[in-house]
Amino acid sequence: MHTSPDITPYLGNLIKFRRDLHQNPELKFEEVRTSDQIANYLASLGLVIHRGLSKTGIVATLKGKGSRASDPARAIGLRADMDALPITESNSFDYASQNVGRMHACGHDGHTAMLLGGATLLSAKPDFDGTVHFIFQPGEEGGAGARIMIEEGLFDLFPVKACFALHNWPAMPAGRMGVRPGPIMAATNRFEIRIMGKGGHAAQPHTTIDPIPIACALVTQLQSLVSRTVDPLDSAVFTVGRIDSGTVENIIPNEAVIYGTCRTLKTETHRHILSSMEKMSELVAAAHGATAKVIIKPGYPSTVNHPDEATFMAQVMAETVGHKNTNPNVLPEMTAEDFSFMLEKVPGAYGFIGNGHGGLPGISLHNAAYDFNDDILGIGAEFWDRLVRRWFEKEV
Known part of the structure; x- marks a missing residue:
């Protein structure tokens, strides 16, 4: 079993990156600056970058050093959304939105930073036997950006065995995670x-x-x-x-x-x-x-997790935050998510990572006072790193 690198040396830059995105939010299909910032970060890691799907989408590819890493059947996708909402932020901290009427009120800035953290750890120690495609998707908030990326050839250009995504959840305290087989969003x-x-x-x-x-x-x-x-x-x-x-x-x-x-x-x-x-x-x-x-x-459509992938995701969550802090059968939510389109095309799972504070629930999503909890950036990055390593350790 391969061990993961330590996320600690990278956390400062990830927090800075996340807060920069929060300060400069862009709405669906307008994520030009956001996309540029992400591409620059990925390029600094030496990843192969493809741009242009669904206008501002990015797919970055990292091949491990294993003997079977180039086998197309040994590839997985990890997805983060990156668009903001048409909300005027009420927070007054120094990285609050500078774009009036636009705000990262759903934590997509945090989702992006967590996935960049996973890419950082995996590129620092690419001793896994497969290929990872990091998918940074625009237009989740009402734009069906995932569907557009698929229509424009996402899984033709980057075929994957499975695809995974993670959403922060303020009702769940920080340090906890959850997933379920079957429908998880409406x-x-x-x-x-x-x-x-x-x-x-x-x-x-x-x-x-x-x-x-x-x-x-x-x-x-x-x-x-x-x-x-x-x-x-x-x-x-x-x-x-x-x-x-x-x-x-x-x-x-x-x-x-x-x-x-x-x-x-x-x-x-x-x-x-x-x-x-x-x-x-x-x-x-x-x-x-x-x-x-x-x-x-x-x-x-409903976001429906595939049973095997949901079970696997729960195992990785338990390894990341502990069995007591992992709910493998979390209650579904009646919110909607366009990762559902990806799960209609390939096996995979979508899970929650707690975004509360001090053991208590946080401010709800789509609220003008919401903010992503930077304390969970390390947890998310380590989860993505561990998920990839464990996936390629098992037979696929």
């Missing part, structure tokens, strides 16, 4: 329901078909899709987040528009809810003399 779609009625004067409602009460009635009915048509032991979330209608108080509008999201862990449950939503919308509108048009906006 499928999600956004939807728009347009209720078309007949407008008119507010004093003459009998001459109109008012879309506003129809929309209100429909929202109430839609809540039953989960509570009364989905198995209570299954998981689904149906949320209406916005309703638009009208201009002034004394005019009944022609139209009302409902916006929302649907999230499920199972594909069949997702299909059921979307199909039922369309039927219910049409029938409720018709019952009031109106019409309804449902527009489904494609989202991400």
